[in-house]
Amino acid sequence: MATAAxxxxxxxxxxxxxxxxxxxxxPAAPPKAIESFDPQSIATAxxxxxxxxxxxxxxxxxxxxxxxxxxxxxxxxSWDYHTHHxxxxxxxxxxxxxxxxxxxxxxxxxxSEIKKPSVCDIDFSGxxxxxxxxxxxxxxxxxxxxxxxLVPDTTDAASWKAFTLFTTLEELKGHEESTCARRPxxxxxxxHPGRLNWQQRRDREANCEPPFDPAVLIxxxxxxxxxxxxxxxxxxxxxxxxxxxxxxxxxWRNRYxxxxxxxxxxxxxxxxxxxFTPKDKLAEWFEIYAKAxxxxxxxxxxxxxxxxxxxxxxxxxxxxxxxxxxxxxxxLHPRHVIQATGHSGEPYFPSHIKGLDNFKGDRLVHxxxxxxxxxxxxxxxxxxxxxxxxxxxIAQDYYEHGYDVTMVQRSSTLVAACDTLIDVDMKGTYSEDxxxxxxADILNMSDPxxxxxxxxxxxxxxxxxxxxxxxxxxxxxxxALDSGPxxxxxxxxxxxxxxxxxxxxxxSQLIADGKIKIxxxxxxxxxxxxxxxxxxxxxxxxxEIVFATGYQNMRETARKIFGNELAxxxxxxxxxxxxxxxxxxxxxxxxxxxWFFGGNLALCRFFSRLLALQIKGMxxxxxxxEDD
Numbered sequence: 348m349a350t351a352a353x354x355x356x357x358x359x360x361x362x363x364x365x366x367x368x369x370x371x372x373x374p375a376a377p378p379k380a381i382e383s384f385d386p387q388s389i390a391t392a393x394x395x396x397x398x399x400x401x402x403x404x405x406x407x408x409x410x411x412x413x414x415x416x417x418x419x420x421x422x423x424x425s426w427d428y429h430t431h432h433x434x435x436x437x438x439x440x441x442x443x444x445x446x447x448x449x450x451x452x453x454x455x456x457x458x459s460e461i462k463k464p465s466v467c468d469i470d471f472s473g474x475x476x477x478x479x480x481x482x483x484x485x486x487x488x489x490x491x492x493x494x495x496x497l498v499p500d501t502t503d504a505a506s507w508k509a510f511t512l513f514t515t516l517e518e519l520k521g522h523e524e525s526t527c528a529r530r531p532x533x534x535x536x537x538x539h540p541g542r543l544n545w546q547q548r549r550d551r552e553a554n555c556e557p558p559f560d561p562a563v564l565i566x567x568x569x570x571x572x573x574x575x576x577x578x579x580x581x582x583x584x585x586x587x588x589x590x591x592x593x594x595x596x597x598x599w600r601n602r603y604x605x606x607x608x609x610x611x612x613x614x615x616x617x618x619x620x621x622x623f624t625p626k627d628k629l630a631e632w633f634e635i636y637a638k639a640x641x642x643x644x645x646x647x648x649x650x651x652x653x654x655x656x657x658x659x660x661x662x663x664x665x666x667x668x669x670x671x672x673x674x675x676x677x678x679l680h681p682r683h684v685i686q687a688t689g690h691s692g693e694p695y696f697p698s699h700i701k702g703l704d705n706f707k708g709d710r711l712v713h714x715x716x717x718x719x720x721x722x723x724x725x726x727x728x729x730x731x732x733x734x735x736x737x738x739x740x741i742a743q744d745y746y747e748h749g750y751d752v753t754m755v756q757r758s759s760t761l762v763a764a765c766d767t768l769i770d771v772d773m774k775g776t777y778s779e780d781x782x783x784x785x786x787a788d789i790l791n792m793s794d795p796x797x798x799x800x801x802x803x804x805x806x807x808x809x810x811x812x813x814x815x816x817x818x819x820x821x822x823x824x825x826x827a828l829d830s831g832p833x834x835x836x837x838x839x840x841x842x843x844x845x846x847x848x849x850x851x852x853x854x855s856q857l858i859a860d861g862k863i864k865i866x867x868x869x870x871x872x873x874x875x876x877x878x879x880x881x882x883x884x885x886x887x888x889x890x891e892i893v894f895a896t897g898y899q900n901m902r903e904t905a906r907k908i909f910g911n912e913l914a915x916x917x918x919x920x921x922x923x924x925x926x927x928x929x930x931x932x933x934x935x936x937x938x939x940x941x942w943f944f945g946g947n948l949a950l951c952r953f954f955s956r957l958l959a960l961q962i963k964g965m966x967x968x969x970x971x972x973e974d975d
Contacts, residue, residue, distance in 0.1 A: 362844050362900065365922020365930065367832060370801040372415050374498045374510050376475045384499075389507045390455055390464035390480035393497055398452050400441070408438040413498065413508045417795040421957055422516035423486050423493075424450045426970045428934055428957075430795040430926040445975050449487045450514065456481040456492070461782045467496060469510060471805035477510065481789065488969050489519040489960075494793040513793035516960055522967055524581040553643050555679065561587040561643070562966060564664060564681040566908070568644050569598045571687035571944045573633060574951045576642045578959035584966060587679070588637075588687075589648040589666060595637050596630025598689070604719030605744045608948075609736060609850040611769055613777040615948040616784045651676075653684075653909050655940060662940060683940050683962055686905055690845065690921060690932065690945030693899045693907065697732075701873035706892065708877055714895040717741055720748040727751065728888050730879060732871065733895030734760045734826075735846050739854035741893055742863050753864040753887060755871070755879075759827040761848040762855055763837050767813045772806050772838070777949075788953050796842070796927040800835040807836030817851070820859030825867050842929060845921050846897050901932075901943050913938055933958050939972045 393411065400406040412418075418431045424444040431440045444450060457463045467479035475498075482493035493514040500506040518524065525531055533545065543551070552559045563579055565572045568590035579586045592598060599606070606626040608615065615624065624632075637644050647669035654663045662684055666677045694715040703711065709727070710717075714737040720729070729745040731738045734756040745752045769778070776787050794802065807830055811818060818828060829847075831840035837848045849855070857863040869881040879887045900921065906914030917936040920943050924930050932943050933954035944951070944958060964970040 360844065362919065362922040364919045365843055366925050366927070368797055368800045368835070368839065368843070368923055368927055370804065370833060370835065371417065371795070371797040373470050373475060373801060374413055374415070374477075375501050377477075377499050384478070386464035386466060386478045386480070387455075387457075389478045389497060390495070393495065393507055393509065394453050394455055394480070394482070401450065401452065404442070408434050408441075410506075411508060412437055412512075413500070413510055416508070416510055416512075417798060418509075418512045418514075419793070419795040420450075420514045421792075422448070422960060423484055423491055423514040424448065426961060426964065426974045428928045430797070430928055432795075432797065432926070447487060447969065447974070450484065451487060452485045453493065453495075453514075454483045454485075456483045459786075461786055469496060469498060471802050471809070478507065481786070482514070484514050484516070486516065488964070489516055489522075491516040491518070492789055494789055496793075511793065511795060511798060513789070513795075515789075515792065515957070517956065519582075519960060519963060519967070519969065522582060522963055524578075525583065526581060549641060552641075555587060555643070555677070559585055561585045561679060561681050563587070563683040563685060563962060564589065564662070564679060565685045565687050565944075566590075566650060567598070567687035567689065568592070568595045568633070568637070568646070569687065569689060570633070570948050570951045571689070571946065571955075572685070573637055573642060574955040575685060575687065575944050575958055577636075577640050578955045579962065580640065580642065582959055582963045584959070584963055586643065587681075588642060588644040589650065589668075590644065590646050591649050593647055594630075594634065595644055595646060596633040598630075599626045599633070600630035601718070602626050603714065603717045603737070603741055603744065605740060607852075609765060609852065610947060610949070611773065611777065613779065613781060613784070613787075614773060616952055650908060655913075655938070657939070660940065682966070683942065685942045685944050685958070686901065686908070687944040688901065688904050689898070690901060690943075693904050695897050695899050696894055697871075697896055700871050703874050705876055706874050708890045708892065710891040710893070711874070712893055714738065714741060714893055715898075717893050720745050720750060720891075722748065724749040727890040728753070729891045729893070730755060730887060730889040731893045731895055733757075733897065734849065735895065735897070736849055738893075738895030739849045739851075741895060743854040743857060745891075746857055746863055750891075752862075753866055754858070755869075755887075756827060756865055756867045757870065758868075759829040761829050761831050761837055761840055762814070762818065762821060762826075762851055763807075763810050763848070764814050764817060764851045764855075767810050768837065768850060771810050771813070772803075772836070784952075788949075791949075792953060796839075796923065800833070800839050803831075803836040803839050804834050807831065807834060810836070817855055817859065821855055824858050824861065825865045826858055827867055843922060901945065905941075905943075909941075913941065917941065917943075934961070935972065 418437045421428050431437045462481035464480040469475040469477045478497040480495050484491040484493045495509050496511045497507045498510050563586040565588040568588045572588050576586050576588050608624045645668055649667050651667050652665035661680050661682050664679050668675050694713040696713045727750050729750040729752050731742045732755040734754050742752050742754050832843050840847050869883050872880045872882050902920050916938045918931045920931045922930050
């Protein structure tokens, strides 16, 4: 007898090929009050035993980790990102470490109060307590940081074992960043006839004149391109960024008029700026950042031809560059190309819809091309197709300019009020009273995604409880809601599919009040001269139509720039691999010398260092592209 197909909830749909995270099982609550134990001695004893295990195979892994445990490792035991789950996989990973990149030892990091071993919450509600300790990590090739969360053994409360271990590489031995005592002097004192001053040297480097020869070419001067270029510069890797726009920051500056970041300043890490940074201020900051850090950026520049020489392990790239009224063609031979064109790729425009060319209204564009509403609207009708961040922002902007506004919602959307999200999901980690951002990043990244997904379920439940009046009003208005993949909330939905949510900054109340109307659950059949017809036969008048329909995968942008051969060789970007790590982004892509880089400002801040370390490792012979 045929088996009925199982319908997958829309909220669980992700980018094709992405694995749905299997949420972690949290350990049992301690049998007695944890405050009676000494965190310092517990953490020290565990670290000593772990270091013994690294040098003595006779020590049983069961003495260190609970059965349902996790080790998330970023470049400390291999040249890749891994989440090892369970005793068998953790033991296997320790025994099969890359011989040129082995974890050698851990130490307790007690350099500040926040880092010292302390009692911590294992679950969201704080019912399950454990001991948390920041770590310093030593490997064959360098050093890094980490964090361990320990819980008492369920059968022996005096025995403490790891629920999660996190290790991440931060520097290469002998190739440390040019900071602190290693910072550049800025001048070479003494007599040097014919020497150039700083401005002359800077102009030559910025124009890629000998002896400057970029080993890395970055495509895109947004937060991704700029942050990884800054990391590479500190590691002494010659780098050039190119961007087709006229100015650095135009990727934000040219977006819709009312765009403001929905993430807070503490998460984005830009001290002294607004809590929520307007797009034009962010664009200005990017220009200042590039200039202050002496990053080499060519604007008004396009890559017109590319060829990878596998035997020489280098590219031949042809660039067309506008300089004032002149145009020039340059050929460069970098060993690495980083595509930092944004994790969302090219705009997805539903060109398959019938009748697009028949529309006679005032505007029909993708949200990426939307700059703002007209000022004298006289009751014009605006239709926004898509109900995520951009769609809501644009709908609110239209309403504030007097338009009759309707949003077309094709499936469901996760909605969380901005203030609630910050208070529930980020307070204590990314907030005014939180640890320094470098420590906050360790805390944030230390939870393997299966653990994070489980914790986010409870966090999302609390967000929904606080937002309940608004969410009920949205449902009453015909707006379909979801809670992310397996109810794990906004951030896991972002990592799983790259969108599908709205951080509410005002539009939801307009929908609830009927000031922004909703057309829900119907696909568009065709576009008419001044309206849209839907599959159910209904019709919606429109003077302006904005398709806030998202973006294509970065792989398709690579196909457009580099052709089918490269695009077919690289792996899918974004979503989760079988271990729960983000696919292909910030790590090897499947094509030597080619990397993808993108994400929000916080992800770019953290993973820019790791990508730069991989490239530096290859440049100095510490690793090969084929290494595990």
